[in-house]
Amino acid sequence: MDFNRVVVIFVFYDYVYFAGTTILNDEFISNPTCKKHKIHSFENYQLFKTRSALECAKKCALDIECFSLNFLKTTFECSLNRGFIAENCSNAVYEKYVVYYEKKGKAQDCLHGGNRSSSPLYCDCIDGYIGDRCERLMQNCAEGCKRPYYHLQKKYFYILPPGTSQPIRIVCRMNWGGRDMLMQHYDSLYDFNRSWRELSEGFWSDPNHEEADGWIGLEHIHIMTRYTPRQICYEFKAMFEQYTSTCIEGFSIGNESNGYRIANLGPVQSPACLEHPVGAAFSTFDKDNDNNSTRSCAADYQAPFWYNENCARCNLLGSLNHPPGGNWSGDISDAFWEGLAFSPLSIKIWFQ
Missing domain, CATH: 3.90.215.10 (Gamma Fibrinogen, chain A, domain 1)
Incomplete structure (x- = not known):
């Protein structure tokens, strides 16, 4: 995309429009359920101030590591993320003045080291991540035990109990439920x-x-x-x-x-x-x-x-x-x- 074509910018609440095209429509998709949510901080790998949501989106679009972005309209804070917000928003917190977008080209990729070795439709996750795209951590070992790719494993995993943003590393015995x-x-x-x-x-x-x-x-x-x-x-x-x-x-x-x-x-x-x-x-x-x-x-x-x-x-x-x-x-x-x-x-x- 040629960002030099941008001439006139009008900033509205959830989109950044400009003459001829919209970067957030062309390059990104939104999660309607979690639109005003901010992903947990352990998914952020860059955090900086920008002049607009457009500038934040440009940074993410040009960075191969970036899967999604948050832009806080009150502080002009941009966060680039290596993951996605889960469909039920369980790995994010509500923030009234934040916007969230996912990069279209990454929307179907497996996250956090997952792969599609056993099915073209679902990801096989590792390290305690679950979801269709391995987008979130399990809340406890019992939740992960239900996934076939963790069946009978006995090893260290990461869990993210409700109400915390910092993962806990723990031994899970999936072979015992x-x-x-x-x-x-x-x-x-x-x-x-x-x-x-x-x-x-x-x-x-x-x-x-x-x-x-x-x-x-x-x-x-x-x-x-x-x-x-x-x-x-x-x-x-x-x-x-x-x-x-x-x-x-x-x-x-x-x-x-x-x-x-x-x-x-x-x-x-x-x-x-x-x-x-x-x-x-x-x-x-x-x-x-x-x-x-x-x-x-x-x-x-x-x-x-x-x-x-x-x-x-x-x-x-x-x-x-x-x-x-x-x-x-x-x-x-x-x-x-x-x-x-x-x-x-x-x-x-x-x-x-």
Whole structure:
């Protein structure tokens, strides 16, 4: 297109008209449902001020990396994006004075590394992206599990829970219905008795291995449950492939300022290890938030947890000692589950 042919420009609310043609009509299409929406910032790769929407469109038209653009009419801010807004606007936020356009030549391309290897009509996505064009991240692992290209995978993915614009990297077990893995403990030498800051931010023994020991982080758990309570599940694996597990519906926690307190919790199934009451705050060795005035449960158990005034009837973040014979020694600093004689070989916590 010869942009030198532009002579007279009239700026209206949603289009830029000029003599002979309209760049936004020739080169771009709009998403009628999400016309006044701004794509999440992690899709932006350039952000700058321009004199008009036309200048913003010219930049995108000449840039092979640009798939779409936003132009904010109040600040003359132009953002060039590597992705598209999803048809349901789930990866964008409403902005009254913004306009959004997609480049026509890119409108049917697979995004974010996706390809059409299995079907000419749909994209096979990677890394947690879903949609006909891999245009958005899944909200949780269960949503991605429904896609055939993620079937039976067990690896790190990115998710984007409702209400946040920053993706979370998490191990998804698609082979078990799409589990969001919050905690995995296999190695007896790996220690979970860590500071408040570490428990808030999360940690992993190997951030590139799906079977690594680690903890997703309280802040991420808060984000994942802020708008929709989740079913939380715990599992002990013992010798001879013995498994004990339980799940609780309706789990959610508050933010850091209130101690990541349990905000909501459904009925506890048997075996009754997980009796944290609603309102129990999280405790670590350097931040005692239990309701016991005579002791620090986190210090006695040598593990962090949502303790109540009686501490807990289990220690899910305690040490894995793998004793001979497989039975629990009675030491509360070891991982244990009251009523179970065995000592676990591994422990997992996840959202289902």
